[in-house]
Structures are given as structure tokens and as C-alpha cells.
Amino acid sequence: MxxxxxxxxxxxxxxxxxxxxxxxxxxxxxxxxxxxxxxxxxxxxxxxxxxxxxxxxxxxxxxxxxxxxxxxxxxxxxxxxxxxxxxxxxDWARRHRHMRVHTCLHLLSVVIKAGVTGGNLTADTGRLDFDLPEGMELDKDQIEAELNRLITQDRPVRVQMTSGEALQRQPELIKTMSVTPPLHLPEIRLIDIEGVDLQPCGGTHVARTGEIGAVTVKKIESKGARNKRVVIALI
Known part of the structure; x- marks a missing residue:
């Protein structure tokens, strides 16, 4: 297939x-x-x-x-x-919104420099959970402003291919702590947001960050001693 x-x-x-x-x-x-x-x-x-x-x-x-x-x-x-x-x-309208949200979550993982412990998305919202030291606070307005700044830069989003063996030599590219990419495979997809981010991902994404459109940070909540959940939404 x-x-x-x-x-x-x-x-x-x-x-x-x-x-x-x-x-x-x-x-x-x-x-x-x-x-x-x-x-x-x-x-x-x-x-x-x-x-x-x-x-x-x-x-x-x-x-x-x-x-x-x-x-x-x-x-x-x-x-x-x-x-x-x-x-x-x-159902293109629904899929395209998934692509916009998914790409925005990649940017969110750039703005918040911490390991990702989980994530999910819908056609309207997306969320990532971050492993952050207890007591560390996140600034909702600052995160939202930085996300929209990266979006309006309209950076190209491209696919690169690597191997599991090569990816093992670049562990810094693996941001998700809860799921390890299939490192045994000869080919693994990397999503490259030009000049901003490079990480393995099997989802679908827009071609340029500007296509995401404006977003808002809906809420930030604690999900445990070291787990902060950040929820974003398309406007």
C-alpha cells in the first residue's frame, strides 16, 4: 500500500x-x-x-x-x-486543521525547552505535556507571543529522511520522552522547520509556518509534580 x-x-x-x-x-x-x-x-x-x-x-x-x-x-x-x-x-477542512495544529505543536516544543511527556490534537486545539522542574512557572502571554512570531516568519516546513542508526547518534532530536521512534528502521521521517526545529515525526504538516495562522495559548495546568500541560488553539 x-x-x-x-x-x-x-x-x-x-x-x-x-x-x-x-x-x-x-x-x-x-x-x-x-x-x-x-x-x-x-x-x-x-x-x-x-x-x-x-x-x-x-x-x-x-x-x-x-x-x-x-x-x-x-x-x-x-x-x-x-x-x-x-x-x-x-474531509480536507478537518485534515488541514490537523496539519496546522500539528505543525504548531512542533513550534511549541521549540518555545518551551523541556522534554515532552505526551501530546494530542484535534481540529481546533492541541496540547503538549512538558517535564519541568517543580516550581518552574510558564508565562502564557510570552509563549503565545513567541509562537505567533515564529508563525508569521512563514518558515518552510520540509521532510527529511534519516536512518534509525543515524538518529541514535543525534538523541537531541528526539523530544518526546514517552514514545521512542522506531530506531530499528532503515528510514525515519524528520520534520524540518527551517532554522528552527528538526525532529522525527510521522504526522502531516503544513508547507510553511504562516499557513498555521494566529494561535492562542488557552491554558497552562499542572499534571503532576514535574508535568505542565500547555494547550494551544487556532483562532
């Missing part, structure tokens, strides 16, 4: 064929739907059959054992036989 969301995260439609459809979900020859992972929700959208029938894709997940991408349809949808031609249409 070719995962088109890595080749071109801006692609919105795709013609492909069914490989398998069972109780676990629908597996296609190619897909542009991102499966839930790394704190980013799975994509939604529609699937069109040759006769014009439209079926809703309600979620996208990756099978933990086979690594296949599973497109989830309504439980009463008839099983589609292998070889059935279909056309995928992404």
Missing part, C-alpha cells in the same frame, strides 16, 4: 481498488487517509463506488499486527469485494 499522505499531504482525492474488506475494516491498494497515531486523529471522508454510491469513512486506523491501514465504514455497510474500484475524497 502506498501511503499518499506522506507523498503529498495536500492531495484530496484518489482512485484506488479494494484489497480486503472484513470485520476489521476496509484495506485499499493505495490511500491518502492518515491513520490515527502520534496524537493525530485518523482522517474521515467519503468513498465513492462506480455507480455513484457514496459511503462515509468514519475513522482511519492502522492494524497493530499487519500494519495495514483500515478505513472504517458504518457497521451495516455491505462488504466490498476485492478489486472493486473506488474513489476516496478526504
Amino acid at each position: 502506498q501511503e499518499r499522505f506522506y507523498v503529498d499531504p495536500y492531495q484530496q482525492t484518489l482512485g484506488t481498488v479494494v484489497l480486503r474488506h472484513d470485520e476489521h475494516g476496509l484495506v485499499l491498494e493505495d490511500t491518502l487517509f492518515y491513520p490515527s497515531g502520534g496524537g493525530q486523529p485518523g482522517d474521515t471522508g467519503t468513498l465513492a463506488l462506480a455507480d455513484g454510491t457514496q459511503l462515509a469513512i468514519t475513522d482511519t486506523r492502522r492494524d497493530k499486527e499487519t500494519r495495514d491501514i483500515l478505513h472504517l465504514l458504518a457497521s451495516d455497510t455491505p462488504r466490498l469485494p476485492p478489486g472493486t474500484p473506488v474513489t476516496l475524497t478526504l
